[in-house]
Amino acid sequence: xxxxxxxxxxxxxxxxxxxxxxxxxxxxxxxxxxxxxxxxxxxxxxxxxxxxxxxxxxxxxxxxxxxxxxxxxxxxxxxxxxxxxxxxxxxxxxxxxxxxxxxxxxxxxxxxxxxxx
Amino acid sequence: xxxxxxxxxxxxxxxxxxxxxxxxxxxxxxxxxxxxxxxxxxxxxxxxxxxxxxxxxxxxxxxxxxxxxxxxxxxxxxxxxxxxxxxxxxxxxxxxxxxxxxxxxxxxxxxxx
Numbered sequence: 001x002x003x004x005x006x007x008x009x010x011x012x013x014x015x016x017x018x019x020x021x022x023x024x025x026x027x028x029x030x031x032x033x034x035x036x037x038x039x040x041x042x043x044x045x046x047x048x049x050x051x052x053x054x055x056x057x058x059x060x061x062x063x064x065x066x067x068x069x070x071x072x073x074x075x076x077x078x079x080x081x082x083x084x085x086x087x088x089x090x091x092x093x094x095x096x097x098x099x100x101x102x103x104x105x106x107x108x109x110x111x112x113x114x115x116x117x
Numbered sequence: 118x119x120x121x122x123x124x125x126x127x128x129x130x131x132x133x134x135x136x137x138x139x140x141x142x143x144x145x146x147x148x149x150x151x152x153x154x155x156x157x158x159x160x161x162x163x164x165x166x167x168x169x170x171x172x173x174x175x176x177x178x179x180x181x182x183x184x185x186x187x188x189x190x191x192x193x194x195x196x197x198x199x200x201x202x203x204x205x206x207x208x209x210x211x212x213x214x215x216x217x218x219x220x221x222x223x224x225x226x227x228x229x230x
Contacts, residue, residue: 006160046218049217093160093161108160111160
């Protein structure tokens with residue numbers, strides 16, 4: 001149980017284009033999901049908290065107009081990187097807290113590698 | 118505010134040797150503590166967690182960790198390393214009732230034959 005998927009697993013795009021990354025909870029519902037960014041050989045940095053049916057909460061220093069988050073259903077959150085630039089190249093990982101007696105645990109997706117040329 | 122310190126960005130062991138990855142935390146409230154493992158180009162997999170029950174926690178793949186409040190530590194151990202244990206390990210802390218995790222910088226475990 002508590003499986004989180006991401007799509008795509010990797011994407012290469014040209015500078016200036018927009019890229020959408022999907023995060024799905026496959027066997028449980030998630031009213032909250034989290035989006036992280038990880039640079040090579042570094043830890044995960046929380047970008048934003050995605051809330052089903054309401055606006056996302058962004059961490060300080062994260063541009064909300066550049067990283068659009070939509071949490072349209074209890075099993076799907078999307079992160080859209082708008083007008084991507086090479087400095088946006090990174091590994092993006094989503095997570096969702098479990099339910100019931102696992103609600104204190106976050107379950108992570110496999111990540112999406114973004115390369116902006 | 119919470120924080121996590123992982124001592125040693127890299128730890129090298131021989132196959133069959135003891136694995137010890139260190140984690141110290143700072144928290145103003147009794148914390149929840151986690152260890153995650155990340156293989157190259159993959160997401161994070163939960164190894165084990167401490168949520169205020171038994172202080173010695175056993176996880177998957179033979180790993181265990183002990184919560185020591187007096188030392189504010191949650192070190193990860195495994196009696197005998199296997200080649201497949203080579204990966205990046207992250208210690209994380211959260212507050213009870215809150216899902217947000219604060220991660221340490223990670224420790225890369227290298228296992229040599």
